[in-house]
Amino acid sequence: AQKITQTQPGMFVQEKEAVTLDCTYDTSDPSYGLFWYKQPSSGEMIFLIYQGSYDQQNATESRYSLNFQKARKSANLVISASQLGDSAMYFCAMREGVRNSGYALNFGKGTSLLVTP
Amino acid sequence: GAGVSQSPSNKVTEKGKDVELRCDPISGHTALYWYRQSLGQGLEFLIYFQGNSAPDKSGLPSDRFSAERTGGSVSTLTIQRTQQEDSAVYLCASRAGGGRYEQYFGPGTRLTVT
Numbered sequence: 001a002q003k004i005t006q007t008q009p010g011m012f013v014q015e016k017e018a019v020t021l022d023c024t025y026d027t028s029d030p031s032y033g034l035f036w037y038k039q040p041s042s043g044e045m046i047f048l049i050y051q052g053s054y055d056q057q058n059a060t061e062s063r064y065s066l067n068f069q070k071a072r073k074s075a076n077l078v079i080s081a082s083q084l085g086d087s088a089m090y091f092c093a094m095r096e097g098v099r100n101s102g103y104a105l106n107f108g109k110g111t112s113l114l115v116t117p
Numbered sequence: 118g119a120g121v122s123q124s125p126s127n128k129v130t131e132k133g134k135d136v137e138l139r140c141d142p143i144s145g146h147t148a149l150y151w152y153r154q155s156l157g158q159g160l161e162f163l164i165y166f167q168g169n170s171a172p173d174k175s176g177l178p179s180d181r182f183s184a185e186r187t188g189g190s191v192s193t194l195t196i197q198r199t200q201q202e203d204s205a206v207y208l209c210a211s212r213a214g215g216g217r218y219e220q221y222f223g224p225g226t227r228l229t230v231t
Binding site for chain 2: 043046047052102105106109
């Protein structure tokens, strides 16, 4: 069964606007964490933000925030004030407990974001 | 400080040959992971190391794949008798441990099997 679902294969947003990338997950492990990574066309995977299942507040890092809704099992990424350099592939990922391959990541299929001038 | 490095960046090999891919993690990071990224399969976990031991090899796609880590640092992923379906980008990541969960990725090795 797919553990991470990203339903938006591609998204467009205008520069300076905010955009939300969707991610839903499936796990029975009470201890887990959600990540977002950015992969520009150059190929490197860049860590953006992390939210633990026990964290009380939604994570924020600079222009990135994670809208974590535990009951709905969703962990959407919000990018505020989009910039042209935000154009990239974005992956949602989940780690489960240490017994699950030492916190190895399960990735979604990704969302391609294009920021237009 | 220096990030995760991988070599070679590109490797073209003939079907049936063996290849070795190298990963140098961030200094002090105790956990190391190998993933594979391909168009058809997306990002797949292959193997992880905690220190020098690899408790979980279940993600390795076949017995042609093996990996080792020496000195708690550099890791080598070896693919024997390469097949065309092994063509992919192989990504290495490291994690600090000690309650930190984020993984930092290297630039990857693009493997093409002809």
